[in-house]
């Protein structure tokens with residue numbers, strides 16, 4: 001089995017992959033971006049791919065949600081929850097006063113806004129494709145620091161300028177393993193769907209939510225993203241407890257189908 005992830009080695013995605021039972025003993029391939037990882041699975045270059053989907057401080061990873069909807073065909077087969085500790089890394093000998101650029105993937109830098117504003121006021125953020133890529137670049141630049149993991153510091157020979165710099169406690173990221181096929185029910189599953197509504201009318205979303213409420217099906221997430229068709233037109237994402245091939249889940253999906261314009265089944269998978 002071949003598994004793709006957002007590289008280079010030393011990312012949180014790689015750490016999440018190590019916690020994924022399916023991936024035990026699998027051959028790992030790293031890709032430069034979330035989109036490249038997704039494409040590699042869609043093309044069959046790898047059997048599955050691990051993508052960050054949601055962070056407890058920053059919310060959804062829009063790149064992942066958009067790919068699941070706009071490049072349909074892949075299914076979520078696992079979810080992995082990873083506690084995240086961010087650090088400020090720089091070449092050994094670099095002090096705070098030397099740092100003229102902060103490098104990281106924007107979702108990681110956003111988890112440390114308060115720290116960066118307090119300790120590096122006015123220092124611009126230079127976006128990188130991942131935390132480990134930021135660390136790799138910082139190893140070549142004495143004017144830069146990276147927001148990344150301790151593992152990335154060790155791998156790229158960087159010192160820890162500051163540890164545990166994320167805003168608030170309990171910073172956790174949810175990752176999903178996507179593949180070209182579905183997962184079988186385990187009895188403790190979650191299902192992710194995405195849909196658009198027919199037209200702008202009172203109660204459209206309420207009707208869809210009612211399908212779950214009437215069946216006493218618990219929702220664990222609801223989110224909307226622009227549909228990319230027009231301002232004010234949205235794709236809604238819902239996660240609910242249960243598997244889509246079990247009676248309650250299948251009935252709920254049939255009910256949703258009657259009330260929406262388009263429905264995407266993003267997958268049923270064991271709850272993490």
Ligand SMILES: O=C(O)C(=O)Cc1ccccc1
Nearest residue numbers: 011012013052108130131173
């Ligand atoms: O860049 C990484 O290390 C990733 O795996 C993406 C990411 C970034 C910040 C928090 C969680 C995941």
